[in-house]
Amino acid sequence: MKCPYCGEHMNRGIIQGGRFSYKWIAEEENQSSLPKLFSKGIKLTDPLMEHGITAFYCADCEKIVIDLKGKRPSYRT
Numbered sequence: 371m372k373c374p375y376c377g378e379h380m381n382r383g384i385i386q387g388g389r390f391s392y393k394w395i396a397e398e399e400n401q402s403s404l405p406k407l408f409s410k411g412i413k414l415t416d417p418l419m420e421h422g423i424t425a426f427y428c429a430d431c432e433k434i435v436i437d438l439k440g441k442r443p444s445y446r447t
């Protein structure tokens with residue numbers, strides 16, 4: 371994959387999951403007083419899955435890009 375910022379080759383890898391799911395949560399949602407465990411967002415990793423999510427790293431831009439195809443926010447219907 372080419373870096374969308376500089377156009378150079380990106381290194382393919384994974385973001386490893388831990389005991390809990392990594393989630394992307396919208397800022398508004400993150401500021402709510404509900405426990406974060408129940409907040410809606412995009413689940414990036416699942417502790418039940420062996421591998422993490424595929425991500426591409428650009429060493430020049432120091433950025434990681436994650437393809438979220440098929441992973442819609444859970445608050446959308």
Ligand SMILES: [Zn+2]
Binds near residue numbers: 374
């Ligand atoms: Zn780059």
